[in-house]
Amino acid sequence: MDNATKRSLKKPDQFVALTETIIAAVTLVVVVVAIVGGYSFYEHRSTAAATAFGSAMQVYQTPVASPTQPVPPGMKTFPSAKDRAAAANTQFVQVAHQYSLTKDGKLANYFAGLTYMEEGQNGPAEEAFKKTASSWDSGLASLGKSSLAQLYEQTNRDAQAIDLYNDLAKGNSATFPPTLAKLQLAELYQSQGKTEDARKIYAQIKDSDKDAKGKPGPASQIASEKLNPKAAAAPGIEAQ
Numbered sequence: 143m144d145n146a147t148k149r150s151l152k153k154p155d156q157f158v159a160l161t162e163t164i165i166a167a168v169t170l171v172v173v174v175v176a177i178v179g180g181y182s183f184y185e186h187r188s189t190a191a192a193t194a195f196g197s198a199m200q201v202y203q204t205p206v207a208s209p210t211q212p213v214p215p216g217m218k219t220f221p222s223a224k225d226r227a228a229a230a231n232t233q234f235v236q237v238a239h240q241y242s243l244t245k246d247g248k249l250a251n252y253f254a255g256l257t258y259m260e261e262g263q264n265g266p267a268e269e270a271f272k273k274t275a276s277s278w279d280s281g282l283a284s285l286g287k288s289s290l291a292q293l294y295e296q297t298n299r300d301a302q303a304i305d306l307y308n309d310l311a312k313g314n315s316a317t318f319p320p321t322l323a324k325l326q327l328a329e330l331y332q333s334q335g336k337t338e339d340a341r342k343i344y345a346q347i348k349d350s351d352k353d354a355k356g357k358p359g360p361a362s363q364i365a366s367e368k369l370n371p372k373a374a375a376a377p378g379i380e381a382q
Contacts, residue, residue, distance in 0.1 A: 191241035195250050198233035202226065202253065227260035238270075248277060252285055259293060268293055284315035288323070295330060303330060321351050321361035328368070344368045 204226055207219040220226035234254040241247030255270030271293060274286030287306050294303035307330065310323035328343035344365040351362035358366070 187241060188244045188246070191237060191244040191246040191250075194233070194237045194241065195246040198230055198237055198250065198253070201233055202230035202257070204229075224261055227257040231257035231261065245279075248274070248279070248282060252282065252289070255286070255289060259289070264293060264297055280313070281315055281317040284310060284313065284318040288318040288326075291326070300330060300334065319361075321347055321359070325361060325364060328365075332368075341369060 205213070205217070205219050206221070206223050206226060207213050209221060213219055220229065231254055234250045234257060237250035238247055238254050241250070251270055252274040255267045255274065258264075258267035258270060268290065271286045271290040275283050275290055277283045277286065287310055291303040291306035291310075294300070294306070304327065307323045307327035310318055311320045311327065313320060313323075324343050324347050328340040328347075331337075331340040331343070347365040348358070348362050348369065351359040351365070353359060
């Protein structure tokens with residue numbers, strides 16, 4: 143085989159190699175652009191979600207005043223907490239649906255549950271809380287579980303509420319601390335007439351809720367008052 147023939151056979155190989163290099167380079171550029179574009183899109187959606195959630199919270203924090211109650215000129219009010227919850231709920235639901243993949247969208251779903259609950263719509267409230275409770279965000283999930291437990295209490299499903307409080311008591315969430323879950327559980331037992339079960343939990347909280355110097359924490363103080371209500375009332379009696 144002469145040299146000219148050899149050179150002609152090499153040309154396709156060189157072309158293929160060059161083409162593969164170009165394709166690889168273009169693919170890398172496309173991936174980078176997709177990542178940057180996706181991040182920019184997510185940031186844009188997150189900003190829009192935060193703005194929409196903030197507007198819903200403004201409605202939810204609007205003062206409640208009766209028609210005869212004097213209010214400053216231009217101040218918006220609602221005649222009742224239920225009316226306010228209904229107005230805020232509409233916005234929270236919209237944010238939750240429109241921005242479901244963002245943090246504020248997920249938080250809006252939780253507040254949708256709260257406002258449903260205030261309206262007395264327990265079915266939709268339960269669905270919203272269950273969705274929040276299943277969140278990968280442990281702090282948000284704890285909020286969902288705690289509100290779901292309260293809803294169960296209000297609808298006479300104490301066994302389910304107890305399961306949730308026990309679950310929360312085993313965790314370490316900052317949004318709903320274990321000691322708070324234990325206090326809620328003890329109060330539930332007390333309302334059921336299970337005084338000894340409640341006292342056991344209060345005693346445990348009293349002994350465990352202390353700072354590094356051994357000073358009782360807020361939960362410990364509440365537990366002490368529950369264990370000895372007469373002693374807690376004594377200072378107030380003396381002050382009269």
